[in-house]
Amino acid sequence: MKITLPDGTIVPALGQGTWFMGESKAAEQQEIGALKLGIEHGLTLIDTAEMYAEGGSERVVGKAIKGLRDKIFLVSKVVPYHADLQGTMTACEHSLQRLQTDYLDLYLLHWPGSIPIANTIEAMERLIKQGKIKRWGVSNFDVADLQAVDSYIQNRELMTNQVLYNLSRRGIEFDLLPWSRQHKLPTMAYSPIEQGRILSNPKLNDLAKQHNATPAQIALAWVLRNHDIIAIPKAATQAHVLDNLKALNIKLSNDDLAFLDNAFPAPNWKRPLEML
Numbered sequence: 232m233k234i235t236l237p238d239g240t241i242v243p244a245l246g247q248g249t250w251f252m253g254e255s256k257a258a259e260q261q262e263i264g265a266l267k268l269g270i271e272h273g274l275t276l277i278d279t280a281e282m283y284a285e286g287g288s289e290r291v292v293g294k295a296i297k298g299l300r301d302k303i304f305l306v307s308k309v310v311p312y313h314a315d316l317q318g319t320m321t322a323c324e325h326s327l328q329r330l331q332t333d334y335l336d337l338y339l340l341h342w343p344g345s346i347p348i349a350n351t352i353e354a355m356e357r358l359i360k361q362g363k364i365k366r367w368g369v370s371n372f373d374v375a376d377l378q379a380v381d382s383y384i385q386n387r388e389l390m391t392n393q394v395l396y397n398l399s400r401r402g403i404e405f406d407l408l409p410w411s412r413q414h415k416l417p418t419m420a421y422s423p424i425e426q427g428r429i430l431s432n433p434k435l436n437d438l439a440k441q442h443n444a445t446p447a448q449i450a451l452a453w454v455l456r457n458h459d460i461i462a463i464p465k466a467a468t469q470a471h472v473l474d475n476l477k478a479l480n481i482k483l484s485n486d487d488l489a490f491l492d493n494a495f496p497a498p499n500w501k502r503p504l505e506m507l
């Protein structure tokens with residue numbers, strides 16, 4: 232399953248997250264092994280951030296993608312308190328060093344902050360000119376935040392908005408997701424299995440049994456159901472990577488979707504965008 236970005240670049244709909252990787256030396260080999268296994272099976276979009284383990288996640292990703300760089304669609308993020316013109320340029324340089332690469336495929340502003348977005352965008356444009364990033368986007372932007380950068384969305388320069396979305400966090404369906412679809416802005420869903428918290432839900436488990444699948448697979452298949460959202464589950468174990476891959480083969484019927492709507496109702500009023 233593939234998603235086309237506004238500039239025509241095609242990326243896999245199922246990628247790999249890396250939050251909490253790089254926190255401990257003892258787990259490093261396992262994390263690298265999980266990421267490499269995912270890459271082998273086509274999970275070549277990898278999401279990281281300067282914030283994760285204070286650069287430790289980027290270091291692990293750098294080791295996992297060594298020798299494979301041209302296969303990877305590498306995403307990292309700048310924290311908003313670094314996101315002025317010079318701060319963004321410097322943060323990007325540090326990310327590139329930790330990732331042992333000379334370019335990012337996509338650079339995101341991690342969440343809206345107090346520095347004017349125009350300064351961040353100017354830095355993104357300079358980084359593109361310098362070849363240090365291929366393209367840029369945002370994360371945790373609600374409709375009003377996107378409206379402030381609407382011209383970049385219309386010009387197909389802003390590639391994605393990465394936001395919290397899973398069965399138990401459906402707030403974006405009320406307005407952000409329809410707005411993004413209308414403006415042809417792809418959504419990248421983070422925490423697509425709610426960091427594991429939804430996996431014990433009895434109804435999700437019932438449906439999983441009917442599909443001879445795991446709850447994680449159903450939760451991922453649900454995020455991917457319309458073939459227009461990218462999901463980036465984090466799996467630090469090879470077993471979880473293999474489990475998640477099978478989500479790509481699960482087709483949820485209309486009855487399944489109605490069952491999940493009943494178990495995890497969609498919102499019918501505007502809620503502020505939730506963040507983790």
Ligand SMILES: NC(=O)c1ccc[n+]([C@@H]2O[C@H](COP(=O)([O-])OP(=O)(O)OC[C@H]3O[C@@H](n4cnc5c(N)ncnc54)[C@H](OP(=O)(O)O)[C@@H]3O)[C@@H](O)[C@H]2O)c1
Pocket residue numbers: 247248249250251278279341370371393394420421422423424425426427430445447448463464465466467468470471472474475507
């Ligand atoms: N932009 C933002 O503000 C933002 C915020 C949050 C997350 N993110 C990105 O999105 C990625 C994913 O979100 P997340 O890490 O918060 O949560 P998640 O992907 O929903 O869940 C990760 C947790 O689920 C477990 N898991 C993975 N596959 C599983 C399976 N098949 N069965 C059972 N458990 C499974 C993982 O365990 P193991 O690791 O032990 O395998 C880990 O504990 C992050 O890693 C990060 O890259 C971005």
